[in-house]
Amino acid sequence: xxxxxxxxxxxxxxxxxxxxxxxxxxxxxxxxxxxxxxxxxxxxxxxxxxxxxxxxxxxxxxxxxxxxxxxxxxxxxxxxxxxxxxxxxxxxxxxxxxxxxxxxxxxxxx
Amino acid sequence: xxxxxxxxxxxxxxxxxxxxxxxxxxxxxxxxxxxxxxxxxxxxxxxxxxxxxxxxxxxxxxxxxxxxxxxxxxxxxxxxxxxxxxxxxxxxxxxxxxxxxxxxxxxxxxxxxxxx
Numbered sequence: 001x002x003x004x005x006x007x008x009x010x011x012x013x014x015x016x017x018x019x020x021x022x023x024x025x026x027x028x029x030x031x032x033x034x035x036x037x038x039x040x041x042x043x044x045x046x047x048x049x050x051x052x053x054x055x056x057x058x059x060x061x062x063x064x065x066x067x068x069x070x071x072x073x074x075x076x077x078x079x080x081x082x083x084x085x086x087x088x089x090x091x092x093x094x095x096x097x098x099x100x101x102x103x104x105x106x107x108x109x110x
Numbered sequence: 111x112x113x114x115x116x117x118x119x120x121x122x123x124x125x126x127x128x129x130x131x132x133x134x135x136x137x138x139x140x141x142x143x144x145x146x147x148x149x150x151x152x153x154x155x156x157x158x159x160x161x162x163x164x165x166x167x168x169x170x171x172x173x174x175x176x177x178x179x180x181x182x183x184x185x186x187x188x189x190x191x192x193x194x195x196x197x198x199x200x201x202x203x204x205x206x207x208x209x210x211x212x213x214x215x216x217x218x219x220x221x222x223x224x225x226x
Binding site: 036041042043044045046049085087097098099100101102103 | 112114143145150151152153154155158166201203214215216217218219220
């Protein structure tokens with residue numbers, strides 16, 4: 001079973017920052033937080049991951065709380081192409097498979 | 111295009127028939143995963159390979175399902191005696207494998223199976 005809890009859906013206005021929350025209250029010290037997204041009719045796409053520190057790449061930023069029990073994925077300037085289902089996943093490491101939950105369906109509104 | 115290819119993109123079959131799907135991962139990737147996804151749900155893990163070795167199979171994978179990766183490159187997923195409940199998107203993913211401490215999966219576009 002997935003170890004994360006996400007809201008089923010969210011709306012965000014185009015051009016604004018989209019902040020997607022994820023709860024992972026049972027996360028262990030060696031478990032990473034991963035985010036993937038899935039655009040309609042495509043396979044999931046890796047976005048970002050982190051362990052303890054906040055991370056940023058060309059797609060998004062990941063903010064992990066100090067106690068690591070929750071995190072937020074930030075898309076700084078959402079566009080219509082960011083409309084997708086976003087999955088938050090916790091994973092032990094390289095030997096543990098990725099288990100997807102139901103994710104958050106993000107709607108970007110024009 | 112992620113570099114992971116799946117064939118066919120769509121398959122329609124009659125109940126009771128056998129079907130086989132193929133996945134070609136990114137060439138240097140050691141790990142290959144199979145997932146199944148139904149409408150409105152996240153992908154469900156089925157099985158994965160490290161080179162040619164099948165390391166884990168989900169309890170979702172009944173005896174009618176078999177996966178192979180004979181030379182550690184492409185993989186096939188076969189479903190025997192298909193049932194209507196097998197209708198789903200079958201996704202393949204690959205990754206560099208255990209040399210990496212944090213593993214990114216690259217997914218193909220999937221094979222959509224419809225069992226009539």
